[in-house]
Amino acid sequence: MPANRLAPDIQEDADPGDVLAAERQHLAVSRAALRTMREHARSLSANAAGDWVSQQILQALLDERVEALADHPDAPLFFGRLDRSAGDDLPGTIYVGRRHIHDDRSRPLVIDWRAPVSRAFYQASPAQPMDITRRRRFGYHGGTLTAFEDERLDSADGDAPAASRILTEEIERPRTGPMRDIVATIQPDQDDIVRADLGLTVCVQGAPGTGKTAVGLHRAAYLLFTHREKLARSGVMIVGPNRAFLSYISSVLPALGEIKVEQTTIAGLVGEHAAPEDPAVAALKGDPRMARVLARALWLHVTKPTEGVLYTRGASRFRVADHEVREIVASLRGTTRYGPGRAALAQRLAHAVLVRMEQRGESPDDRVQDAVARSKPVKQVLDAVWPKVTPEQVLFRLLSDAEFLERAAKSDLEPAERELLTWAKPPRSHKSAKWTAADAALLDELADLIERTPSIGHVVVDEAQDLSPMQLRALGRRCRTGSATVLGDLAQGTTPWSTRSWQAVLTHLGRDSGEVTELTLGFRVPREVLDFAARLLPEVAPELAVPRSLRPGAGSLSVRRAAADALPAAVETAVREALAREGSIGVIVPDAAVAALSAALGAAGLEHGVLGPDSTGDHRLLVVPATLAKGLEYDHVIVMEPADIVAAEPRGLARLYVVLTRAVTTLTVVHAHELPAALADR
Numbered sequence: 001m002p003a004n005r006l007a008p009d010i011q012e013d014a015d016p017g018d019v020l021a022a023e024r025q026h027l028a029v030s031r032a033a034l035r036t037m038r039e040h041a042r043s044l045s046a047n048a049a050g051d052w053v054s055q056q057i058l059q060a061l062l063d064e065r066v067e068a069l070a071d072h073p074d075a076p077l078f079f080g081r082l083d084r085s086a087g088d089d090l091p092g093t094i095y096v097g098r099r100h101i102h103d104d105r106s107r108p109l110v111i112d113w114r115a116p117v118s119r120a121f122y123q124a125s126p127a128q129p130m131d132i133t134r135r136r137r138f139g140y141h142g143g144t145l146t147a148f149e150d151e152r153l154d155s156a157d158g159d160a161p162a163a164s165r166i167l168t169e170e171i172e173r174p175r176t177g178p179m180r181d182i183v184a185t186i187q188p189d190q191d192d193i194v195r196a197d198l199g200l201t202v203c204v205q206g207a208p209g210t211g212k213t214a215v216g217l218h219r220a221a222y223l224l225f226t227h228r229e230k231l232a233r234s235g236v237m238i239v240g241p242n243r244a245f246l247s248y249i250s251s252v253l254p255a256l257g258e259i260k261v262e263q264t265t266i267a268g269l270v271g272e273h274a275a276p277e278d279p280a281v282a283a284l285k286g287d288p289r290m291a292r293v294l295a296r297a298l299w300l301h302v303t304k305p306t307e308g309v310l311y312t313r314g315a316s317r318f319r320v321a322d323h324e325v326r327e328i329v330a331s332l333r334g335t336t337r338y339g340p341g342r343a344a345l346a347q348r349l350a351h352a353v354l355v356r357m358e359q360r361g362e363s364p365d366d367r368v369q370d371a372v373a374r375s376k377p378v379k380q381v382l383d384a385v386w387p388k389v390t391p392e393q394v395l396f397r398l399l400s401d402a403e404f405l406e407r408a409a410k411s412d413l414e415p416a417e418r419e420l421l422t423w424a425k426p427p428r429s430h431k432s433a434k435w436t437a438a439d440a441a442l443l444d445e446l447a448d449l450i451e452r453t454p455s456i457g458h459v460v461v462d463e464a465q466d467l468s469p470m471q472l473r474a475l476g477r478r479c480r481t482g483s484a485t486v487l488g489d490l491a492q493g494t495t496p497w498s499t500r501s502w503q504a505v506l507t508h509l510g511r512d513s514g515e516v517t518e519l520t521l522g523f524r525v526p527r528e529v530l531d532f533a534a535r536l537l538p539e540v541a542p543e544l545a546v547p548r549s550l551r552p553g554a555g556s557l558s559v560r561r562a563a564a565d566a567l568p569a570a571v572e573t574a575v576r577e578a579l580a581r582e583g584s585i586g587v588i589v590p591d592a593a594v595a596a597l598s599a600a601l602g603a604a605g606l607e608h609g610v611l612g613p614d615s616t617g618d619h620r621l622l623v624v625p626a627t628l629a630k631g632l633e634y635d636h637v638i639v640m641e642p643a644d645i646v647a648a649e650p651r652g653l654a655r656l657y658v659v660l661t662r663a664v665t666t667l668t669v670v671h672a673h674e675l676p677a678a679l680a681d682r
């Protein structure tokens with residue numbers, strides 16, 4: 001094989017069977033090379049590192065490398081091939097795959113999909129061939145290469161870009177188990193988002209199933225590849241709506257060779273507090289005005305000094321007058337965070353004492369200054385003027401002391417709002433307080449006002465429309481550099497504080513200049529089902545365009561009415577029909593009906609799991625509470641009693657829109673009560 005041609009020699013006019021055989025051979029060679037790379041990584045010893053700690057670190061890195069080089073039997077090593085005419089020093093033919101694979105002379109057999117040269121696989125078109133003469137896509141069954149499909153881009157013989165069968169089949173492949181990667185079929189507009197610059201805040205509005213989550217995960221993988229060193233230090237984090245969702249997406253990044261990405265929820269980030277709360281109070285606590293109220297509440301703890309410092313050493317007494325202490329405090333107030341401000345005050349008071357010592361001819365050094373800063377007289381002034389406080393103490397005082405709240409709120413909150421915020425029955429102390437999810441964001445804000453929150457290299461936020469301004473601020477301070485990917489759908493907002501505008505989201509994140517991109521083509525939901533669900537849009541998000549689906553899916557929708565007492569039986573029938581077909585089944589029901597329906601299915605001998613906030617949901621048949629369905633998908637979705645789903649919460653129609661858009665192949669709606677008006681007139 002010549003050096004610039006690391007591909008099998010295939011004649012232009014070869015028989016397709018021979019081409020397939022040659023490509024399979026290249027796959028076998030690549031597999032063997034990957035095994036060798038892995039064995040090599042395994043043979044490396046951490047002993048070369050000098051000390052024990054470095055050895056442990058090196059060993060962990062080597063283990064990671066070995067793990068990243070694992071060959072997943074079901075994931076093809078390459079899915080595309082490009083024949084290039086670029087005339088650069090890269091090979092004329094490249095194979096695009098999940099990771100880089102080289103032979104024993106370091107020549108590339110497969111090139112990582114994230115490498116710049118691979119971009120043409122996703123973006124080249126007859127109009128813009130990007131120096132590609134031919135793009136080949138490969139079809140797989142498990143790990144076996146079964147088909148290929150060529151597209152000429154030099155277009156001498158005028159190939160029209162026909163719909164790719166391999167692409168269609170990949171999109172139509174039934175879903176089982178957790179989400180899988182889409183590297184083989186990323187679309188050009190998705191690829192633009194995946195490869196956007198690290199420094200940008202990219203915000204994506206997308207209808208259900210347009211691939212927002214998939215794009216966010218692939219973007220994380222792309223950034224880690226492209227800015228490996230920088231992000232290895234500063235980290236990448238994915239923030240999703242709940243643990244069930246995280247478990248659903250958990251295998252995508254490892255399949256792409258990225259095993260070091262933290263995946264968490266907003267609660268995982270700001271604190272897992274979850275005491276129940278009136279939605280109106282929660283919404284008010286999520287309001288951005290709370291940021292000003294909290295800042296004032298914290299700084300109200302700094303009071304005007306009434307006494308100076310009297311420091312005694314042996315027979316000598318050194319006095320710093322109260323007016324001087326006042327000047328020092330005034331000069332520090334508002335110029336630093338609260339915690340460093342307190343530390344600085346101690347040092348400045350100590351310095352003032354040292355100046356007195358010098359005036360008396362002494363020459364104290366830094367150690368003396370530190371000792372004075374820690375001394376009792378300085379600490380007494382410190383505790384009186386700039387006391388040490390925790391976020392919990394401040395919030396406790398704010399929510400339990402109406403007079404303090406009034407001082408902190410000034411004109412930011414109306415009297416009625418202050419009343420709403422104040423605890424009717426305050427707990428005895430901050431230690432016994434039962435904090436809510438909304439409180440968690442307030443505590444996080446206070447913690448940052450006290451000590452700076454460390455920032456992360458890149459943050460991907462999914463279902464961002466559901467976050468309150470205060471939660472968005474919590475995220476914004478974790479990506480101060482502005483490197484973030486913000487994903488969501490305004491129509492799927494179900495929290496009391498769900499946003500109506502991406503501009504507002506960006507502002508709360510602290511980014512006024514982020515880009516908002518829209519994904520409009522649905523890959524999940526069949527057209528018939530999406531059109532049905534979209535009838536709710538004029539009510540839930542009239543400003544949004546009606547989503548389009550790539551998938552026709554004729555016969556995918558069935559709406560069935562049953563008598564109230566026959567409802568479980570009707571669900572059972574739908575379940576049995578779905579079980580006769582291929583793929584996963586989600587029975588999405590009002591939260592209050594989960595236990596009863598699960599019991600009914602059990603009594604009917606239908607083995608199933610029940611999705612919980614922390615469960616992995618690895619049964620083929622799952623009962624899913626409506627409030628946990630967000631972000632998930634099932635081949636066959638059975639929705640029970642939409643009217644009850646709508647009635648269960650203030651933004652119930654948006655919840656129903658989420659629920660109706662989870663289906664990949666079929667949606668069966670089973671109801672006894674009237675359907676919401678928009679769905680009823682068919």
Ligand SMILES: Nc1ncnc2c1ncn2[C@@H]1O[C@H](COP(=O)(O)OP(=O)(O)OP(=O)(O)O)[C@@H](O)[C@H]1O
Nearest residue numbers: 182185186187208209210211212213214523524631
């Ligand atoms: N380019 C693609 N090729 C193949 N499948 C794709 C592509 N883009 C998205 N998909 C698939 O479409 C489905 C929906 O994707 P995803 O969950 O990322 O959408 P979403 O926009 O986050 O949806 P939702 O808003 O409903 O949560 C997934 O199964 C995903 O793998």
